[in-house]
Amino acid sequence: MRLHNSDMAQQYQAKGYWADRLLIDFLEAAVSRTPDKLAIVDDRFGPVTYRALQERVWRLAMALHQRGIGVGDRFILALPNWQQAPTIMLALSYLGAIGVHMPVLGREHEFEGVLRVTGARGIIVPARYHGYDYVAMIDSIALGHEVLELKVAVAPESSPPGWIDFEALVEEADTAIPDRAWRPGADDITSVLFTSGSSGDPKGAVHSANTLNAFNATVAPIYGFGPDSVIFMAASLGFSGGLIHGPRLAIYLGATLILQESWNAEQALQTMAEEGAAFTLFTPTLLHDLLESEAFPEYGPRLVLQLILCGGANVPRHLLRLARERLPNTLTSVIWGMTEGIGTACRIQDSPEYITGTDGKPFLGTELDILDPAGERLTPGVEGELIMRGPQRFLGYFGRPELDDEVFLPDGWLRTGDLGTIDSAGYVKISGRRKEIIIRGGANISPAEVETALSSDPRIRQISIVSVPNRRLGEQLYACIVPDQTGLDLTLDDLKQIAEQAGLAKYKWPEHIQIVESLPMTPGGKVVRRVLQEQVHAVFVSDE
Structure with missing residues (x-):
């Protein structure tokens, strides 16, 4: 792993970007303040309060412990936008186990690659989703991975051999409160987030509680988000954007998270209008669908959105101008970033020219620079490769030290692989990618x-x-x-x-x-x- 050097770590702690707290600490704080507040609402399994969420998380943690899951064990999470995803993510944190996050849209090729790289001991998937049999698919590749011991299915119609139903697992717990001694440190590995590399091999970005919480700590204060903010998330929780700006942000704030299982622009408009959503994250595809929806004239004027961040792919400028025209009271900005770290976005006070014509300026604590092919710093306005460092920067690729050597630079800097410019005011314009990645609907291919x-x-x-x-x-x-x-x-x-x-x-x-x-x-x-x-x-x- 490539840890942040001690001087930078002390700086991040002093400025509050690293609080040396686990996500479960933020969960417990929310339960203490507002136990009966809605924590998560999903359109498949309904609502759950913060008190009920904590109780389910505790029971699930104890059940996983009784099944042998503990410190350092990898556990794959590949679920739709259902409340079970954050529930098991939090339960694993109580045990010091590592959540391995990947998109539910994966098939044999993707799952086999992640299993091979991580040596995961457990996995949770939907029994069926969009007509696809995940249980049969995992069984077809699991024989080659003997270390995979615990297979959990959500909402199975029956009990497949070798699998346990999620709800049955929750009910297995003998006691309700996990031992505090099992908790990891805030700098220990807590998550591995998988993304596609240019070579096609699976790349798992390693994060600690401090680096992941910093995604939220360096963004939320800019836009004034707090416990009363309602977050709507239709972007997949299997990708870093949906996970970090959805359940992790909501629990960090003690806010309410509204999950949409499958994308539907009309339903999204109606839900955000009725629930008073303040923030959402879209890919350009989702934003396009929303603005062009036949339901927009009915629900658009009722939206109270403060912020739409749009990323995961190149965001067309005409789409930003259209959003500004149709949602004049909402800041719709590009968010630039990666699974490995973020990033940039515009601010509410920025001029329209910056909002629709740039990719924003750095978040709190984030440093950016531009290099030429020889590795020399470039002057403002000259195109080169973007490099970054900050409290959100990841710790390396799981089991792939050769990839670490390609991207890490001295003094904690990271090569992003993106080409762009930084102007004299600090605003970034991304112009292309150094590596050969295709971004379709927000997914790296x-x-x-x-x-x-x-x-x-x-x-x-x-x-x-x-x-x-x-x-x-x-x-x-x-x-x-x-x-x-x-x-x-x-x-x-x-x-x-x-x-x-x-x-x-x-x-x-x-x-x-x-x-x-x-x-x-x-x-x-x-x-x-x-x-x-x-x-x-x-x-x-x-x-x-």
């Missing part, structure tokens, strides 16, 4: 990962995946294929079938295909992706 999975089909001699623009999703995957035989008719449906058989999550499937005679190559035999991208964009006609 590695072209290399998709290419590796699809190239296993003997009909494909070469394949390269590039991105094409999409108004709603931001980017889509475009597959350029050199077939094994001249004249071979390989269709998009064929490609989707190959992707499904390879176990790729559906959001990683190509949505466009082009059969080509050859790909642009370097003398060393590597695809020149930039040239291919330009060729595709020259002929691409959007299907929107």
Whole structure:
């Protein structure tokens, strides 16, 4: 792990960014202040108060302890936006165990990778979700991971062999209060948040309670959020943005969190209007759907939103201008950041030109700079690679020390892989990505990962995946294929079938295909992706 040096740690503690408290300490403080206040409301399982949440968390922690889960054990959480996700996250904290967070949309390929990297002893998934059988999928890969001992399913119709129902597990506890001696320190590993790397291998960003709480401590004061703020979250809790700015922020504040299980713009508008939501986080796709919803004329004027942060992908400037026009009393700003650390956003007092034309300025305690290819600092306004350091900076990649060497710089700085500029006033403009990542609907997708999975089909001699623009999703995957035989008719449906058989999550499937005679190559035999991208964009006609 790459710990923050002692001088920076003392500075973060002195300024209150690191409080040396666990998330469960904030939970207990909220219970003490307002035990009967609603903590979480989800549209599948209903509401739970802070007192009831703590009681369920305690019982679940004791049940997990009785099942052998303890300090340092990894436990995979892959759930929809249901209250069970924060419940088990908090229970694991009482035991000093490590929550491993990944999107529920994953399939065999993604789950196998996370299991392999983490050696997780436990896992929790929905029994079925959107018609997909998660129990059968996990069973199909679990034989290769003998360390996986505890498999928990939420809402199973029956009791699958080798699995336990979440509610039955909660009821197993003999006693109700976990031993305080099991609690970890605030600098110990508490979470591993998985994200896609440019190589396609799973990357687990390691965080402590201090680094995760700093995401909230450096953002909430800027916008005046407190226990009376209502937070609405439709972004997936399996991604860092949804998790950190949803349940973690709500519990940090002692506020109420409203969860939406599956995205529906009309329902989101109605819920936020009726519940008085003050803050939400959207991807550009979700924000687009909201502003264009047929229900917006009815519910839009009733919204009392103070802040919409929009991130996870490149946010079109026209979308920010539209949001400003249709929600004039709400600050809608880009949030720039990564699972590894954040970040920037605009402030309420910023001019419209900054709000719609930049990616904001650093959050409290966050330092940013720009490097040229030789690693030298650049002057304001000159494009280069963005580097950051701050109290939210992660501690390294779980089990991947070779990746740490690629991103960490001396004195606690982190290479972000993003290209951009910083002006003389400190405002950032992101101009591109140094690494080859496609961001579709807010989800990071590695072209290399998709290419590796699809190239296993003997009909494909070469394949390269590039991105094409999409108004709603931001980017889509475009597959350029050199077939094994001249004249071979390989269709998009064929490609989707190959992707499904390879176990790729559906959001990683190509949505466009082009059969080509050859790909642009370097003398060393590597695809020149930039040239291919330009060729595709020259002929691409959007299907929107």
